[in-house]
Amino acid sequence: MSRFVSQGRARAAALLGAALALATALPVGAQDEYGVKAAFLFNFAKFVEWPADAFAAPDAGLVLCVAGASGVDAAVQETVKGKLVNGRPIEVKRVAEGEVRGCHLLFIADGRDRAAALMEGARSSSVLTVGETPGFTQLGGVINFTTEDSKVRFEINEDAARKARLKISSKLLSLAKNAGS
């Protein structure tokens, strides 16, 4: 605690204020998994460039599709509500097979058995497919969540990104577990 030894009231007050802000801004204890993954999806959308024809207008919304258990889309919606990605609002949709064409980002939650079918629908469009099951990137998914020591990690399949005409920023690539195909 010695670093908080006072060197002036104003400074102590500023440090205390920062500590308070930090304490209330940083959630403590274990976080809900899908809330955290939704925040990751938000960041993925920030650091990925879609081809020009993917959006109707510069301020057209980014469609974030969620396939999976009920409740996951609600968790994602709660997390990204009211946020903008590169100036675009985010629209969260829950989808089943065959509805993935209009999606910019498709998150397949725990979809071991559904992944292949859903990916079929996304094949020829520029969808950023994100999964969370082992082997997802081998199926052609672009990003896959893994968990290590109860913390979220992700791996990126650059080949799949290229096929979908998506440009992934080098910053995102550098943070991925094993970037590459």
Added chain:
Amino acid sequence: MHSFHRGLVFVAALALAAPAARAADPAQPPSALTDMSIEDLMGLEITSVSKREEKLEGAPAAVFVITNEDIRRSGWTTIPDALRMVPGLDVAKIDGNKWAISARGFNEQFANKLLVLIDGRSVYTPLFSGVYWDIQDVVLEDVERIEVIRGPGATLWGANAVNGVINIITKKAKDTQGLLASALYGNEEEGTGVLRYGAQLGESTWLRVYGKYFNRDAQVTRDNRKGDDAWDQGRGGFRMDSDLTDSDSVTLQGDLYYGHSGQFNTEISSFFPLARNNFEDDVEVRGGNLLGRWGHRFSETAGTSLQMYYDRTDRLGRTIREARDTFDLDFQNDFALTDWNSVTWGTGYRVTRDRTHGTPTSAFLVPDTRTGQLVNAFLQNESVVVKDLLRFIVGSKFEWNNYTGFEIQPSARAVLTPFESHTFWGAVSRAVRTPSRADTNVVLSLGASSTTCPVQIPFPPFVMMLPCTTVQQIDATNSFGSEALWAYELGWRWNPVRSFSVDVAAYYNDYQNLRTLEPVANPIDASGFPVILAPIVKFSNKLDGQTYGAELTTSWSPIDRWKLIGNYSYFRANMDPDLDSFDPTTGPGIEKGSPTHQASLRSLVDLPHGFEFDTGVYWVDHIEAGVVDTDISNYWTLNVRLGWHVTDNLELSVVGQNAQEAQHDEFGGGLFSAGTDVERSVFGQVTVRY
């Protein structure tokens, strides 16, 4: 073993005290997460509650999951106490190291209708078909979750999962990396220390090793004397997980333990002249286990697993000593036939050998050593009958054991999801409890009295009254058969928003051939004069009965940093002895031995600066319980915990357990041990993680 009950006093009052703890600051919405950078997000620890909830939402059974967070914030320090958070479970602490735990009634020290597994290893003892709770311990911080299924889990888990299955699952080695050091100390908790270290060994192999030691104070007797039931134990072990290939995973884990579980014994040391012995029995417990599991996924929809384990338990008390070796092999395969139909099947073999040593005047087994073998197979089919609406699961377990031969346990379940966020399920199942070693082989003295007996003298011919001792004794019988159950269950789950959920389960259980004590054909044996065995009784199956009840659990987050969890359970039993039964006490004992109502309310509050304020109130209705019939009045207990995440690495907490009363009684005595009262316990804990 056997409960005696008489008399009836009925008091029922529901007293719930909801702790009022509100967060001082307005709660931060989860959208605060999007303000964090990716690097910061990668530093957050997550819980897979939603994932589990999704799997559980569709489960056609009364499932309750205790999470790692639930345990950490509950203020409980043992697995048996943590089970109090489950609706429908009877948890009663008998003395400082013994619990009577059962699901949906039939609670007693040697409750025999519950199957308990730790990481797939069965920990119930075939000696009495129950669990020695004092030797079931893990590093609680490394528990992934405890799944409790009330109702017959027969199809997948087999015989003895009659009223429920408890599955304690520890975290994978991958999720317990680095150093964990924890120290706990208080007035009843006289020191618990945990040290665990996890490391990555190769690209896809992880290992953890741990050591744990605890020392717990004795409780107090009803008349306020110090008990003899202190409890100490040291254990250590490891777990190694390896993802050999993309589709293969291997696990190897093992533990060793040694300790003492004290108790106060009253035993008959000699029949004639009749003498009793009261002494403190510091029962020595030691043992270990080694388990290996290999899982292989052929594809997204097919997989197989093979599991093998060895378990050794030694229990050395002054009245009974037991050493048991168990070896178990299990194989399981699941595959999808079509995209709406999947099959799971498996087979297993278990051999268990015991060597026991008893006391002729108290209890002993005939024969004193025995080997039991068990072969089982199961088959289950899951079909989506109407897409997104109706699922059927039909299956059966087939068992052969060398006590009762062949047993079949079929089960049929259905899941209906007509509306978004609602799940309805129903099940009909048959379950069987096969005889334990004690059911068929025990010779047990129930009581003895000094008296005088008439003896005929031939010359001169008259009758003389001579001192003798009469002993009531349970004699070994090999004719005890399996108990059987037909269970009918219904359930409803509603999860309209993430912050609120309700889970209700109801059941009607129809039991046959429950265990009773019946006199043998010639119940008086005077051949050992001056010791007269009278009456001689044996275990038989002359009781039928029905139980019914319901369990409710609800979870609500009124604001983001506050979570409330409420449970309620209701239980009734109507026992129906056979016409030729001479046992007047077992039936009423079951009817009164489990509480009619139970309720609990837990509140978890996240405060600013890393503080946590957690409270739990538990209320249990009155019962008559224990080997010697005891009236236990209804009681409520309160746990209060204040936790502080000082930094990312350091966590402090102060806990008051059973805080509102200096002592209270939960159960009568055990078979060879006096019961004691649970005391108020206050302790502090320091946990460091690197």
